Amino acid sequence: MKKNLFYSILVGFVGLFSVGCGDEYLAYPPSNSITLEEFISTPEDAQAVLNSAYKALSHKDALGGNTQFLGELMADNISAARIQGDWLAHYTWTTDIFLGTTRNLMAQSFRVAGRANFLLDNMNLVTGLSEAEKTRMRGEALFLRAIPHFECVRFFGQPYGYTSGNTQSGIAIRTAWSKDLVNRSSVGEVYNQIIADLNEAITLLPESQDIYADKWAAKGYLAKVYFQMNDFQKAYDLANDVINNGGFSMEADLMKRFNTSASSETIFETVSVSLGDESNNGFRDNFRPDPSTGLAAAYMSNDMFVAATANPDDLRTQQWYVANTMGNIECTKFPITTYTHVPIVHLTEMKLIRAEAAAELGNTTTAFQDINDIRTRAGLGEVPAGTTTSDLITIIRNERRLELVGEGNRLHELKRQAVRNRPDLKIRGIAPWDCNGMVCQIPDNELRGNPDMEPNPTGGCQ
Secondary structure (H helix, E strand, C coil): CCCCCCCCCCCCCCCCCCCCCCHHHHCCCCCCCCCHHHHCCCHHHHHHHHHHHHHHHCCCCCCCCHHHHHHHHCCCCECCCCCCCHHHHHHCCCCCCCCHHHHHHHHHHHHHHHHHHHHHHHHHHCCCCCHHHHHHHHHHHHHHHHHHHHHHHHHHCCCCCCCCCCCCEEEECCCCCCCCCCCEEEHHHHHHHHHHHHHHHHHHCCCCCCCCCCHHHHHHHHHHHHHHCCCHHHHHHHHHHHHHHCCCCCCCCCCCCCCCCCCCCEEEEECCCCCCCCCCHHHHHCCCECCCCCCECCCECHHHHHHHCCCCCCHHHHHHEEECCCCCEEECCCCCCCCCCEEEEEHHHHHHHHHHHHHHCCCHHHHHHHHHHHHHHCCCCCCCCCCCHHHHHHHHHHHHHHHHCCCCCHHHHHHHHHHHHCCCCEECCCEECCCHHHCCCCCHHHHHHCCCCCCCCCCCCC
C-alpha cells in the first residue's frame, strides 16, 4: 500500500543557452546564468528534476483531470448540458488545430516526457549518485516518459488495431532532451516505444517506494497498454502478477479509492503535495458543483445514468450520483477536498482487465471470480454460473463502464471494443468510432514549429 507522503518539487527550470557572438562577449557571461553542469550536479538536483516530472504529470492539463475528462467528453458518459467552448468541439467531434485543450494536453504531456528525458540524458553529470540511485531514477524516468506517449497517441491517432500493421499516424516519439524537430511515428512504433520503456522500467524499479513509481506501477500500467492492444495473454499475465503478488487489496468502501488518505487499492497515483496544491483538482472539479454557483461544469448523460441505475440495489447508484434541482445528474464519485490524489493505476482496474482477458482466453473461473468480487462490493448478486462466455464478456464490459466512470477510460474503451469485435459501433448511436472527428487535431503550434509535421485528416463525424 502506498504511503501518503509529500515529495519536494522543483519549481522551474533555468534556461540554458549557448551564445555565438564572439570571444569578447563570451568573456563576460550574464551574472545570473549557470552551466548545465552546475544545474544538475548533485543527487539532490537529479531528484528535483525527477520530482518536477511527477509534478508536471499531476497538472490539470495532464493526468490531473483534463486528460481524463476528454476521454469521457468524446464518448457517451457526459451530457451536452453546460458544454461549451473548446469542450463543445470535443463533444461534437469537431476539434480544430486552434483548440487550447489539445494544445495544452500535448504541451503538458510532453513537459513530463521532456523532464524525464532531461534526467536520462544528463545523469552522467551528477556526482555522488550510487548505482542503486541511478538504477532507480532511470526506471522512474522511463516510466514517466511512457505515460504521456500512451495518453497522447490514443487521442491524436486512430487506435491500435485500426490497420493490420498499425501504420496509421501516431505522434512524435520524444526520447531525447532536444529541440530537434521530430516527425510523427506510426501508432505501432509509438506502442513499441511505450512497451520498451515500461519493460525496462520493470527491471529497474524497486518493489516499493512510497508514492513514487515502483515495479508494480510499471507492471500495472503495462497491463493497461496491452489490454488497449487487445493482447489478452500479456494483459492477463501482468494484471495477474499485480493482483496476486503486489500486496494490494480491494476497498470495501466505494469512496475510499478517491481520497486524500492512502488506499489499499492504489498502485500508482498523482499526489497533491500540500493543502494549497490544487494541481489534481481538475479531476474532481469538472464533475463537482462550483460552491459559488451550485452548478457543475459537466453532468452525466442520460444513457450513463440509465446504465448506472439499472439495478436499484447497486450501491454505486446510491453513492456516486445525485439529481440536482434542475434534473441534471451530478457525479459525486470524487471527494470535495482542498486537495486530492488521482489514482492512475489501481486494483479495481486490474481486476477488470484480468476478468475480461481471462474470459477471452477461456479461463472463465478467474473471470467469474473477478467480476463477482466487483459486483459483490457494489451490492449486486453474482453472475449466474451458466452464463455463456460471450454474455460474460458483455457483463464485464458493462461493469467496467460503471466502475471507471469519470476516470477517462470510456472513449478509448469503446475504440478498443470496436477494433476487437464491434466494427459497426457508433458512439452515442451517432458517430462511427473511426470517423475523422474521433481523432483530435494536431495543435497549430506543433504544425507551425515543424513544417513537415503531418496534420490529421479534417472533418467531423456526422
